[in-house]
Amino acid sequence: MNIALSIKDNLTTSVRVFTRFHPIYSVREHCVIGIEALSRGYAGISAEEVQPEELFRRARDNGRFTQLDRHALCTAVQSYASLPEGSSAAPLLFLNISTEMIERGLDDIRLLNESILKAGVSPDQVVLEIIESRVENIDALSYFVHHHRDRGFLIALDDVGAGHSNLERISLLKPDIIKIDRSLVSGIYRGYHKQEVCKALILLSHRIGALTIAEGIEEKEEALTCLELGVDMLQGFYFCRPLSLAEYQDSEHLEIKDLAETYAQRSIERKEQERLLAETHRALAGRLTERLMAADRPDFTRILKSSLRSTRFARCAYLLDSRGHQITGTIVQKGFTKKEHRLFAPAPEGTDHSLKSYVLRRGELDTCYITEPYISKATGELCITASQGFRGKSGEEFILCIDIDYGGSRDPR
DSSP states (O other), rough: OOEEEEETTTTTEEEEEEEEEEEEETTTTTTEEEEEEOOOOOETTTTTEEEHHHHHHHHHHOOOOOHHHHHHHHHHHHHTTOOOTTTGOOOOOEEEOHHHHHHHHHHHHHHHHHHHHTTOOGGGGGGEEEEEEGOOOHHHHHHHOOOOOOOOHHHEEEEEEEOOOOTTTHHHHSHHHHHEOOOHHGGGGHHHHHHHHHHHHHHHHHTTEEEEOOOOOOSSSHHHHHHHHOSEEEOSTTOOOOHHHHHHHHOOOHHHHHHHHHHHHHHHHHHHHHHHHHHHHHHHHHHHHHHTTTGGGGGGGHHOOOOOOOOSEEEEEEEEEEESBSOOOOEOOOOOOOOTTTTTOOOOTOOBBSSSSSHHHHOOOOEEEEEEOOEEETTTSSSEEEEEEETTTTSEEEEEEEEETTTGGGGOO
16 A cells, blocks of 8 residues: 655655564574564655655654554564564564554554454564653553553563653553663763663663663674673664565574674673682782781871872772771872762761671671772762771771772773
């Protein structure tokens, strides 16, 4: 079926709608998990390809959006159904569901279900992608999601992390899949804050039983970083552009193999680097506690100062008593910059650290505990803390704490 639209120079022409498929990959499983259906159009005798944004914008301007929206969905389902049975281990079909389709209600729900049934596609082969932030009618959204989940469809929230995506709706809709938006993925290997936001979304998703897809992957480093953060699946132009059905069936997806090999090698190297770093930090704490154990309490500050001068990545050091109360000032390494704000300042003698992880989670005496990265109150920069208990000459127990530059400490040399 063709649709009459004004595409160029306000001239009405016949547009033939067709579907391209964009693969979604699981590198860990070395396979294509799904294919996202993306609608395109051929306009007029010249068969000039019309991109989706232009196609749907013109349809809206021409008062034919509903007609195009419904036709594009039916075309996508029919195209997917033409895949040979058993080909590519039956990838899931990802369908983009417009806000209008959700808010139009029962007629479109019936159309979607009939299209799936008529094409011979099982609902458990279909993932419905929704941009929840665009839907104003919460009741219609909730009904749409629960109606289709009860019939076996999977639900994916698209563009999470972009614009005004509402985390509250994750708890309302209980998605099966969360697609992390390109705005977070772009250049993620260069940005610590992007990595932590992405990591938080992945952790949230896994805690509620949802899988994650990083979309918009355009560089190998973006793909590798997302894998290291725990993303389940990847999608983007790095792997391929949206494909015709024939192109998809002929594709060998060689990028997956290369990416899997690189990721496996990096994982081994990262584990070894983490082991070397832990050894370096524990050795530093061990050497310093040996000096402190042999010293009188009035000499503690002098020993901390001289020890800091001999290491390039320790930012500051201080001592606590067995209750977690600070018994020295915070000795800060010269040359480290700090954020100029009253929120960030080295802790003075007498500060209570008893609820900090490096006090609560430390082990027995002579055991070094190393925290996860966090923002130092002393400098406002990212650090980790190595803490180790020891017994002084007087028999008292103390806790040595060393704040280590997280960026610089990742090179153990």
